[in-house]
Amino acid sequence: MHLKYLSISQYKNISYKTYDFESxxxxxxxxxxxxxxxxxxxxxxxxxxxxxxxxxxxxNIQFGxxxxxxxxxxxxxxxxxxxxxxIKKGQKKILKKNGKIYDKISDHIxxxxxxxxxxxxxxxxxEGSETRRKFIDGVIGQTNSxxxxxxxxxxxxxIQRNSLLKFFYLNNTFDxxxxxxxxxxxxxxxxxxxxxxxxxxxxxxxxxxxxxxxxSGKSENISLNYESHLFDDSHISLxxxxxxxxxxxxxxxxxxxxDDIIFLLEKNPIKKFGSQGQxxxxxxxxxxxxxxxxxxQTGQSPILLxxxxxxxxDQNRVTQIISLVDEKNFGQxxxxxxxxxxxLKALKKIKSSFEIHKLI
Numbered sequence: 001m002h003l004k005y006l007s008i009s010q011y012k013n014i015s016y017k018t019y020d021f022e023s024x025x026x027x028x029x030x031x032x033x034x035x036x037x038x039x040x041x042x043x044x045x046x047x048x049x050x051x052x053x054x055x056x057x058x059x060n061i062q063f064g065x066x067x068x069x070x071x072x073x074x075x076x077x078x079x080x081x082x083x084x085x086x087i088k089k090g091q092k093k094i095l096k097k098n099g100k101i102y103d104k105i106s107d108h109i110x111x112x113x114x115x116x117x118x119x120x121x122x123x124x125x126x127e128g129s130e131t132r133r134k135f136i137d138g139v140i141g142q143t144n145s146x147x148x149x150x151x152x153x154x155x156x157x158x159i160q161r162n163s164l165l166k167f168f169y170l171n172n173t174f175d176x177x178x179x180x181x182x183x184x185x186x187x188x189x190x191x192x193x194x195x196x197x198x199x200x201x202x203x204x205x206x207x208x209x210x211x212x213x214x215x216s217g218k219s220e221n222i223s224l225n226y227e228s229h230l231f232d233d234s235h236i237s238l239x240x241x242x243x244x245x246x247x248x249x250x251x252x253x254x255x256x257x258x259d260d261i262i263f264l265l266e267k268n269p270i271k272k273f274g275s276q277g278q279x280x281x282x283x284x285x286x287x288x289x290x291x292x293x294x295x296x297q298t299g300q301s302p303i304l305l306x307x308x309x310x311x312x313x314d315q316n317r318v319t320q321i322i323s324l325v326d327e328k329n330f331g332q333x334x335x336x337x338x339x340x341x342x343x344l345k346a347l348k349k350i351k352s353s354f355e356i357h358k359l360i
Contacts, residue, residue, distance in 0.1 A: 301331025
């Protein structure tokens with residue numbers, strides 16, 4: 001997969017820009033606020049039909065304008081692929097493939113495998129379990145449409161069950177038969193989601209550990225620990241046992257929507273015991289493992305987006321990462337950085353073609 005041409009119009013702070021990409025590695029250098037991250041976000045938008053940083057599409061329209069458009073042309077297995085992402089105020093978001101509008105944006109997921117690494121990834125460590133679930137579900141969903149659909153269905157049913165619990169509470173009533181219907185629908189989907197998450201992590205963790213060791217140059221004990229209520233009991237049993245609590249709190253208190261992935265360093269939460277450098281290395285290794293998983297599943301090298309990913313890393317680790325992605329099993333790479341010298345020092349040691357785009 002190779003992005004050959006990119007056109008961005010009225011997206012965030014970008015009035016209009018076009019780029020032709022021939023090199024394997026493309027670097028955008030400039031001060032903060034010049035739009036480097038927005039260029040990478042536009043590339044991400046073409047892959048997923050939404051911004052990585054702000055999923056409310058209309059809020060990504062340039063201030064004072066009525067619409068944005070992003071167009072990309074790709075070389076995919078020696079065939080040209082055209083993708084258009086656009087929205088106009090007051091209208092529905094549009095995502096097109098070769099001129100044809102998608103009925104469901106979820107049908108597009110996985111067509112252009114893409115991995116993004118940004119400072120915002122620190123939220124995977126700092127924030128709650130929902131952020132980490134979204135990460136692994138997003139990786140699995142890029143390669144497994146059945147999983148993605150089951151997850152979408154599960155979340156819709158969960159919202160309906162929670163609304164029903166709230167209705168029961170406010171109206172001082174209860175209907176066990178209706179609850180049983182929702183329970184059955186949740187269980188039918190949750191077991192598939194649970195098994196796929198387990199299977200994914202079993203394959204993912206060894207790859208993640210390998211990347212961490214390579215980047216850090218150390219043999220630190222790091223891991224990901226999957227926590228789920230379903231390890232302790234069946235989902236239907238959990239739902240039946242928690243119904244009294246659910247009626248009081250007015251939401252579904254147990255199930256795979258409460259799963260978590262604990263990030264560990266020397267058997268302790270990296271959130272509390274890891275340095276900034278260790279946390280950064282942990283996150284980059286996580287995303288590079290995501291890259292390898294997607295590559296193995298799809299047979300294509302995903303597009304890799306490094307958005308200010310080298311901040312707080314020493315020069316040696318930056319060089320290690322650049323040398324790693326220089327290998328032939330990595331595909332097209334886009335990098336943003338405020339420090340031209342730092343990135344050039346690493347790039348001069350690689351064999352791949354690269355190009356510097358200066359933003360003034």
